[in-house]
Amino acid sequence: MSTAVPDHVLRELGRTEGDADSLGLLVRDQDTRRLVLLRALLDAASAAPATVCPPPLLDRLREDWALLEAAERTDRAAVRTVLFHPLAGPWAQRLLGGLTAQAPAGPDLHADLAHLTALAAAAAIRAGVAFESRLIARVGPACLPTLGAVRAGAGPVGLSYRDDELTLRPQDGPELTVRCQPDRTLSSADPRWLPVLMLRAILPGGGPVTLDDVDPYGIDGGGLPRYGLSGTARVGDHERKEWADSWSGVEPLLRLGGDHRLTEAAALLRCVVPLSRPSGSGPDGEGAAHCSGTRREAFGAVLSSKPATAAYFASTLVHELQHTKLAALTALVQLHRADAAERYFAPWRPDPRPFDGLLQGAYSHLALADYWQRFALQARRVTHQDLAWAEHARCREQVGAVLPVLAGSAALTLEGRTVVNEMISVYHRLDDNPSPPGHLARAQAYVSTAKVIWQQRNGSRRAVRSP
Template sequence: MSPPLPDHALRRLGRTEGDPGTLHALARDQDTRRLLLVRALLDAAEDAPATLCPPRALDRLRQDWTLLETAERADRNAVRAVLLHPLTGPWAQRCLRGLATPATDAPASGSGLRADLDHLSALAAAAAIRSATAFTTRLTAHDGLLSLPTLGALRTPSGPVELAFGRDELTLRHATWRAPLAVHVHHDATTGAADPRWLPVLALPPVRPGAAPVPLDDVDPYRTDDSGLRHHGLRAAPHLDDHERKAWAESWSRVPSLLRMGGEHRLTETAVLLRCLVPLGRPPGSGPAGGSAAHCSATRREAFGAVLSSRPADPARFAATLVHELQHTKLSALAALAPLHHEDATPRHFAPWRPDPRPFDGLLQGAYSHLALADHWQRLALGARRVTHRDLAWTEHARCREQVGAVLPVLAGSAALTREGRVLVDEMIALYHRLDDCPPPAGHSARAEAYVATAKVIWQQRNGPRHPRESP
């Protein structure tokens, strides 16, 4: 893996920033881990008992690996675009868990695992298409959908689908169809077809020149699997219709300028770290029309570079969602490279942004992301021209800053911080105090203080008997 980061890089990360070199170092480390994970999957399949990975399935995995190697010789970057796609991570982790199933449980898990292992065929086919490598193969559609990661998906009856790719056209055939379906593959790996059964992945424009387009991936079958979202009443959005796609694209078009208002570093971290957006359904309480500010978003440690989000109510909240979630991406990547603490995972801490007790790591993650939001909203407030925009920004800044101030003493007082963790937290505290140089109007501060005080009273009523009261 990559060597530890120098202190000057840690200090910049502690200020919720990060120069391009540091961000690329975090991304390279995550990429190395992903490639090792995919290779470990193949090794685990080789070692698995036949009850989990029958000889026929193992032979297919080897064929898929050969196609990946052929495609990589043609275009290494094209193959990496597929293997390093964020949603390949949850799939690989799921397969490894399945291959590690105890022998006594193998019959119950075998069919699901084999469907998961089939997905390597789709990954290999997508990599070959992106690298302009001609091939023919047969893939299996599951649950009425055949996904080609990063490219799109095919609505089709479950069962085998014949694929043939040459030059810039993919031809698909199914036993129940009267005629094959043709998909055109453009030079930038976007796809299009006249047939509505083909569901292309929408590519949002880069946030700045030289950056990569951002896929809005609403078809990958592993985009929310095993993510824990259902515990909170959340779910992946179904395939977006033209109206929804247009709404996402229109909102996205204003995001780069808003990120730049929050500081050039916000644009940089988005350009380096954001690799795909996964649309979520509207959260409970958002209303049937989805017009309220109710919103949900998340990241997944095993899906580096993905931000899962319902469509924000406006571009300002879209930009803030990226600021918020990419801090989790950044901090998780840093913690994988250099552990930040040795606290246990007991959920016992008060966090003003959550109704439930949080473990120390969750407290650190939340404080870090809310500190970045406080900084971002303050910059927007100072640069806003319209009164309504300025008022919204000061409101959000004051709330986030007050929330961070409520938990910083717990972080600072932990004796379990590593040296790297101490550097990080000290810089977080320094940034928190620097925000005082431009305080919000008094009314915003008073409302934020009341908000956090009320949240703490409610939290103590719910959790106080089981969880000791936190220090102020």
């Protein structure tokens, strides 16, 4: 059932904008859905037959849940930092599916159940609640979500936390001690401890953004290779400095795109999952050398290979946070009634797209066209202006190729038509500052060529294409 969304919010979001109140509506809804999902996990585990959730696993789950409740009584905000961590979403969806499948429990389900221990431990550490527990790694290092991980080899890892000191006891190897700092980050001189890099807050007073390369649910499942996304990249010390340096330049570059770009990044972005470069990538960090994405079940996460420059980092956030925003909106209100058939031409993809994918892509590319135009108008160096105008022209022509299909669709709901109408208004507003003729001609040729190639490749499957 759709929840009423105020008309002014629909219009703001349709313009790829949104003030703090409008974005807060999306955030609160997503956080509430996460809490409901977590409660559903506990109920599903209790209702599952013993073949799915054996009594020892159910007892352990209830112990973990009790630790979460104790930690929340001490520091609710600290616990919700963990529970609302974007990568807890894919884990929760996966575990709920396993518990309700009625199939005998296998290693994957056991590992997913065990991950609740990691979440509860991380929440207790953040809340300063003493505990004793045992951590079992799903794959790779044993992870404490939002905090870090430990290289511990095979077998469980004993945990003991009190007085801001965490002791980890691997099954093989000596124990190690990790200190909890006043900002609730964990540090250790032992090289087996892998801390999560905290990127500074986008706006003063906001929370830091985690660069999470240790959580096993970062790209788990979801068919991500289909979309050209590579695997999670382990970030070494040298790469950490490169990520941090690039991040330091993002805030002023986002500001070039308007204050609303800073507002949406501060409100929506909670973590960045670093990806390795796509196979066959080149050296410049763009095109085939770069990939990025989002996951509907991981609200607040942007998955990205390392951008070559801060400007591309900023544009990646603009692009991907539109997907985050529109996905959260569609969880609140139905924008269209189209089926999932993949039949539409989209100049940013070689394969036919479903209507929802067409809307998502047009929305994000419209925001990019707006961002790069503002960038071009304020850039001082000619090379920066040329880059920005080229990107603006390409994105604007791509959006123009599909807007008639969206606008002419009978599948749009009233809310969806409001959103699309606002998108059209932004598209025409871009004409107030046209790109230089050379850039426009190249962009038009690019889209025309993409259409010809698409028709040659998909003609026999094509049911609808943009005019």
